[in-house]
Amino acid sequence: MTETELKNILEAALLASDKPMSVSNALTLFKDEPELPEREAIRAALQSLQQDYEGRGVELVEVASGYRFQVRSDYSRWINRLFDERPPRYSRALLETLAIIAYRQPITRAEIEEIRGVSISGSIIKTLQEREWIRVVGHRDVPGKPELLATTREFLDYFNLKKLSELPSLAEIKDFDQLNPDLFEGLEPPAQAGQAYEAGAEAGGEYEATEQDAEDQEESIEAREESENVVPITG
Numbered sequence: 001m002t003e004t005e006l007k008n009i010l011e012a013a014l015l016a017s018d019k020p021m022s023v024s025n026a027l028t029l030f031k032d033e034p035e036l037p038e039r040e041a042i043r044a045a046l047q048s049l050q051q052d053y054e055g056r057g058v059e060l061v062e063v064a065s066g067y068r069f070q071v072r073s074d075y076s077r078w079i080n081r082l083f084d085e086r087p088p089r090y091s092r093a094l095l096e097t098l099a100i101i102a103y104r105q106p107i108t109r110a111e112i113e114e115i116r117g118v119s120i121s122g123s124i125i126k127t128l129q130e131r132e133w134i135r136v137v138g139h140r141d142v143p144g145k146p147e148l149l150a151t152t153r154e155f156l157d158y159f160n161l162k163k164l165s166e167l168p169s170l171a172e173i174k175d176f177d178q179l180n181p182d183l184f185e186g187l188e189p190p191a192q193a194g195q196a197y198e199a200g201a202e203a204g205g206e207y208e209a210t211e212q213d214a215e216d217q218e219e220s221i222e223a224r225e226e227s228e229n230v231v232p233i234t235g
Helices: 003-016 023-028 039-052 073-082 092-104 109-116 122-130 153-158 170-178 190-202 211-215
Strands: 058-063 066-071 134-140 147-151 230-232
Touching: 003 039, 003 066, 023 039, 039 058, 066 073, 092 109, 092 122, 092 147, 109 147, 122 134
Parallel strands: none
Antiparallel strands: 058 066, 134 147, 134 230
16 A cells, blocks of 8 residues: 555545544544554655645644644635534633643542632532543542543543643643632643653552553543552442
8 A cells, every 4th residue: 555545545434434533533534444554654655645735724733632634824814604502611710720720630629629719619520520621530539439530532622732741831721711820830841741640550559440441552631640549449
């Protein structure tokens, strides 16, 4: 199979797919072929496709779940006119809650409330879970066994991120929508948070990864493990 043929197949598959396509997903396209393309050949073809679409109205981007075509943000205001439904608007409280989870995960609801200084409406957590931006990854090993919340692969996909370390700096978060600057005092930047989690995992941390994470480690989403014990979800 030539490089051009491989690129054309991947391009067609990406356009037909309704979700991002990882390298592992791409390999399944050729499972019945006499010779399976190498992973590096697929990556090279995808990177070549990215270059082909530079400067055009759509772009090929890599997010946490894989590669996908999307409209360039420069043209979104025109494309939005094709749709009657307005994009959802989220409250400041919801955005603050999501930001705290992203930077302090895994974290309990009580810990979020302590940081914000106010109680969290149950509808906020429900909305974030319905959007599949957060999930329960375990329980804190304290009385009551409170749930631990962390962000998901869908969260990274939605915000065009490949990994948590690509989150904006805390300085940028402080400026967002004039959020209270004191809210994020003492929070670690995402790069440090990711390193802390990875170190904990190597030391035998108790965070339970999903089956999807195990299948493709380099594209997995890892939540930071704090010093307290975590009781994984079972059953």
